[in-house]
Amino acid sequence: MVITAQQEALVVSSWNEMKDDAxxxxxxxxxxxxxxxxxxxxxxxxxxxxxxxxxxxxxxKAHAMGVFVMTCEAATQLRKTGKVNVGANTSVxxxxxxxxxxxxxxxxFEVLKFALLETIKEAVPYMWSEELKEAWSExxxxxxxxxxxxx
Ligand code: HEM
Numbered sequence: 001m002v003i004t005a006q007q008e009a010l011v012v013s014s015w016n017e018m019k020d021d022a023x024x025x026x027x028x029x030x031x032x033x034x035x036x037x038x039x040x041x042x043x044x045x046x047x048x049x050x051x052x053x054x055x056x057x058x059x060x061k062a063h064a065m066g067v068f069v070m071t072c073e074a075a076t077q078l079r080k081t082g083k084v085n086v087g088a089n090t091s092v093x094x095x096x097x098x099x100x101x102x103x104x105x106x107x108x109f110e111v112l113k114f115a116l117l118e119t120i121k122e123a124v125p126y127m128w129s130e131e132l133k134e135a136w137s138e139x140x141x142x143x144x145x146x147x148x149x150x151x
Contacts, residue, residue, distance in 0.1 A: 002142060003078040007135035011075035014132060017124050025123050026064035027055060032115035033108070040111075043102045071116070075139040084146040096150030109144045116140060 018025055031054060034041045041047045046059040054060060070086060077085045086092055120136060121128045 001079070002082050003075055003135070003138055005079060007131075007138060008075045008079040010132050010135040011072055011139055014120065014124050014127050014136075015072045017127065018120070021123070022068055023061050023065050025119050026068040027061050029068075029112065029115040029119040030060060030064040031055060032118065033112050036111050036115070037108065040108050043104055043108070045102075067112070068116075071136065071140045071143055074143040075135065078139065078142055084143050086143075086146075092146045093150050095147050099147060100151045106148070109148070113137065113140050113144070 015022075034054060041054065044060065044063070047054065047057060050057055073087075074084050077083065084092065086095060117133055117136060120132070124132075
């Protein structure tokens with residue numbers, strides 16, 4: 001089994017704690033990525049073409065939220081089917097193509113994972129454990145491997 005029922009429950013229960021403020025948390029982990037790798041922001045067409053401060057850019061928030069939700073949903077898909085299914089409106093192949101064309105590299109995915117886990121730890125410190133970290137890590141890793149395999 002790729003993800004256990006217990007791991008799925010950890011991801012879903014912590015998501016339920018965070019969901020009301022999920023867009024803020026999602027933006028936070030992307031801003032953390034840009035602190036660590038400032039050039040990563042240049043990968044986004046809508047950041048290159050905008051004078052808005054990063055934290056006020058609605059498209060950045062939307063992308064960040066997409067990553068957060070898809071990582072959470074991957075836990076359930078992996079537990080149920082052993083595979084990642086990115087949803088009806090897109091495909092892994094499309095995501096791979098978009099990220100490949102934008103020049104997104106392994107290091108971006110790696111640092112984003114670090115930033116995601118750090119943000120979750122700060123968001124729900126009372127739930128944080130090695131098991132919770134592992135559960136979110138597994139979910140994120142499988143989602144990213146599915147995308148990277150097509151890149
Ligand atoms: C676009 C998801 C990680 C950079 C997108 C889109 C989605 C998505 C759904 C929109 C695709 C479309 O246009 O139809 C994800 C997921 C990720 C992830 C699920 C990880 C699990 C990253 C990372 C970067 C990144 C680490 C690093 C900089 C981009 C860029 C675009 C994009 C540059 C194109 C935006 C534009 O210029 O229009 N991503 N993403 N993504 N993503 Fe990600």
